[in-house]
Amino acid sequence: MSFEQDEIGQRIKARREELGFSMRELARRTGLSASFISQVENKRTNVSLDSLRLIAEQLDISIHHFFSEPIIDQSYSTAAASNENSPQAASEMQYSPIVRAGSRPRLYFPDLGVNYELLVKDLTHTMEPIFGRLSPGSGNIARRLRKPTEEFIFVLVGKLLVGLEDEEHILNPGDSIYFEGNKLNKLACASEDSEVVWLSVITPPAF
Structure with missing residues (x-):
């Protein structure tokens, strides 16, 4: 496990x-x-x-x-580093808006071959950016969301099958799609021998 x-x-x-x-x-x-x-x-x-x-x-x-807890990032801004005794510097040292590649909150399902990574530290804002990976041959992982949303997907590597109501679309690297979240009924890897990697942005946060 x-x-x-x-x-x-x-x-x-x-x-x-x-x-x-x-x-x-x-x-x-x-x-x-x-x-x-x-x-x-x-x-x-x-x-x-x-x-x-x-x-x-x-x-x-x-x-x-x-999602797993993010690894605490000890980095802070140059301005804070140059004036560590100020209240503003202390605040900036405690929080960084940057999410490092190795510290993303993750949710992994080994049996499905799907890996999600959150690209922000929390969901207190109006957008929810997610980095997704699917292994070849993985099935439908379309999400049932709890409220109305809009979503943008941009494919980075491989081929992604996106099903919207009665239509299915194959997205290649560099392709993107924008849709209402309640229309999504299928999300699967369409690559035969390589994983698919994509960036998804959902608003409001509802994953």
Whole structure:
């Protein structure tokens, strides 16, 4: 089990107990079995993306709740470094707007071959930028979002299949697409022998 999957079980348990749900009650609400939820919480099995969506909906949280914690970035601005004794410098040293490549919050599903990385430190703003990777042959990972959104996708590497209502589109490197989130019903790797990598921006944050 990966580190991210290990953390997911702990966070499901913490949120379930916060709401006062028993495993049996969460199982009833999601249609999953209580034994499966127990195995996930106790780190004995991985949870699929679809099952995690069901659980998140019933726990009244977004999928973002299960992203790994970002690694704290100790970098700070040049202005702060030159005047470390000022209140403004102290504030800037505590927070940097930069998200380094190795410190992105991540959510990884090894069984699906899908990896999501958040390109901001939190979702307190109006946009949610996500870096996605899908292995060849991966299936449909379209997301059920909790509220109306708009989304932009830009493909960096490989081929991405995007299904919008009754139409499917193949995006190649450099291609982009903009759509209403509720129209998305399919997202899959269309490359035969290489992964697909893309950048997605959702507004408002609802992943």
